[in-house]
Amino acid sequence: MKMITQFQAGLNSILLEELRSYENAKKVITRMSIFSGMFIELLDFGGYGLSCCSEFPAQFDESCYRAARKLVIQQLFSNIYDRSQKSRTVNGQLFAAKLIFRDSVPVAVGIVVCPLKQNADDASELLIQLGNFCRYIYTGYSTENPLMHIFPMFCRTCFLIPLLIYRLSLRHCCRHISSDHHWLLHIFR
Amino acid sequence: MLRHLDIDLLRSVILNLIFEHATVEDMFKKVFDLFELPLNYFDTSFKLVANALPCRPFYFDAWESFASNGYASQEEIDNGNYLEYQEKMSSLGRSAIFDTGNCAVYHQACGPVKLNGSLIGYMGTMILDADPDDAIEFNDIMISAIETLARNEHESRLADTSSMVLDISHFIQPNEPSPLEADAFKTQYSAPYVFVVLTAYNASLATLKYVQDLICRSSFSMIGTTWQDSYLYIIKYNCTDRGGKELDTLLNDVAEKYNLYGAVSDMFFSSSQINAHCMHSMEALAVGGLRKRIVGFADLYMDIICMRTLEQHEVKSCVQPEVIKLLSLDPFYCETAKAYAESGGRISETAAKLNIHKNTVLNRIGKINETCQLDLTDKLVAMSFLQQLMLIEASKHLEVK
Numbered sequence: 001m002k003m004i005t006q007f008q009a010g011l012n013s014i015l016l017e018e019l020r021s022y023e024n025a026k027k028v029i030t031r032m033s034i035f036s037g038m039f040i041e042l043l044d045f046g047g048y049g050l051s052c053c054s055e056f057p058a059q060f061d062e063s064c065y066r067a068a069r070k071l072v073i074q075q076l077f078s079n080i081y082d083r084s085q086k087s088r089t090v091n092g093q094l095f096a097a098k099l100i101f102r103d104s105v106p107v108a109v110g111i112v113v114c115p116l117k118q119n120a121d122d123a124s125e126l127l128i129q130l131g132n133f134c135r136y137i138y139t140g141y142s143t144e145n146p147l148m149h150i151f152p153m154f155c156r157t158c159f160l161i162p163l164l165i166y167r168l169s170l171r172h173c174c175r176h177i178s179s180d181h182h183w184l185l186h187i188f189r
Numbered sequence: 190m191l192r193h194l195d196i197d198l199l200r201s202v203i204l205n206l207i208f209e210h211a212t213v214e215d216m217f218k219k220v221f222d223l224f225e226l227p228l229n230y231f232d233t234s235f236k237l238v239a240n241a242l243p244c245r246p247f248y249f250d251a252w253e254s255f256a257s258n259g260y261a262s263q264e265e266i267d268n269g270n271y272l273e274y275q276e277k278m279s280s281l282g283r284s285a286i287f288d289t290g291n292c293a294v295y296h297q298a299c300g301p302v303k304l305n306g307s308l309i310g311y312m313g314t315m316i317l318d319a320d321p322d323d324a325i326e327f328n329d330i331m332i333s334a335i336e337t338l339a340r341n342e343h344e345s346r347l348a349d350t351s352s353m354v355l356d357i358s359h360f361i362q363p364n365e366p367s368p369l370e371a372d373a374f375k376t377q378y379s380a381p382y383v384f385v386v387l388t389a390y391n392a393s394l395a396t397l398k399y400v401q402d403l404i405c406r407s408s409f410s411m412i413g414t415t416w417q418d419s420y421l422y423i424i425k426y427n428c429t430d431r432g433g434k435e436l437d438t439l440l441n442d443v444a445e446k447y448n449l450y451g452a453v454s455d456m457f458f459s460s461s462q463i464n465a466h467c468m469h470s471m472e473a474l475a476v477g478g479l480r481k482r483i484v485g486f487a488d489l490y491m492d493i494i495c496m497r498t499l500e501q502h503e504v505k506s507c508v509q510p511e512v513i514k515l516l517s518l519d520p521f522y523c524e525t526a527k528a529y530a531e532s533g534g535r536i537s538e539t540a541a542k543l544n545i546h547k548n549t550v551l552n553r554i555g556k557i558n559e560t561c562q563l564d565l566t567d568k569l570v571a572m573s574f575l576q577q578l579m580l581i582e583a584s585k586h587l588e589v590k
Contacts, residue, residue: 009197012204016330019207020337132208139210 234402275395378426495583
């Protein structure tokens, strides 16, 4: 049986506690961030309003973070069938992100930022549990969510529908939709 | 040598099962495979929800009975003092070791399972060779997992508007239900209704939960919920027999057996009146709860008014000087005045009631009028006199309390 690290055990304990009295994603993310010492952001475009992030670390430049986030999302969406974690180093920080799927449909992006010296395995573990948490909450919501019907129909060929829904639901302004799939970056600006 | 339980492993396994939305039964199976500790989880009515036993028949009779029948029988519950154990669990609020009485040979870590703060069941882990402290933590983690799974199930049910109304605590709130909610309630539970409140003065939640199931199971037209861990609220719907004895007999039997007190509201016809009738029952319970096991709001209506009056005014300020004077006379004058007023001024009825001659009644009424200037032949004066007597009696009752 796989050894459970101290980090995994602590994270499991927090998640068990938080799921028992779940209120909102922000509370869970904040507790995970305090425990791990990592910055965590969840970008939910599945229509469940889970998007949130932990407190931005003082030592990290926000514009630098946004630029790195843009690049990593671009990397993630370059092949949505590749479910692996993408990582890069930015200003001495490890920047890791992963697509979160529900029923083979990408519904969210989890991003974790931590100092390089911190164990990269912990960041990976956190991203895995972030994905599990999202799927758990999504399943709690009924599959009757109309977005979940629309998304699979269109996303595999064109992301237009989820983008429009994202824009409508968050009143997010997007300048233009380009012909290639890179327009997705606009929604995360 | 006591066996240490790998609590981190348990947490990891449980969390994965929660993420998979596993059932409690699946969770028990997986946990038993890893830790080999027998598990038993039953609801507040002692119906088995899930278990994991290494062999059948299981060596601990109580758990074997759950496994073979799916529940504990009333005889087992009463003779085995089950409610005492459950009361202890519920009051502790977390897992503890049970190693006396029924559990003297088979030590267990047991604790209460709650949903949104309300008791829904009990979870036990047979300790066997495990470290008792580990077993307590183990059982608490199992409870936490059951509560998370139960919460999901509950929320899915709430999302379904047709079953939302099953939770009557929603209708007990002071806010009036929306027309949609009222319609849904009426569809599921037809009028007329009667509201019942039961309580144990020693606040035994486990008993109230058990009684809730007992009452609701024995009658098809009753729904209930506990309130603030101290009261059991029951709504009897389609209540065509309020005038009959069936409900009263059932309530009195249960109250006598489990040392409870209760009150019954008047009949009503709309879910928007639930809150008001809940208040009526609580008032009746507060005023008459110690006199009889089960009291009726209608029977205590005047007492309640008296009590509320006395809360705001001193008894002296509510009683006329004429009545005070009458009370200072020989007690048989007051007795006669009361019987005369209660019989609506009928001399022969008063005489029969007091077992005296009609002329004696006439003489006493005349004497009261002459000495105290209290003309009881005037119906309004007689009514007012009776009300003042009630206030005086109520004030004595309050003093006793």
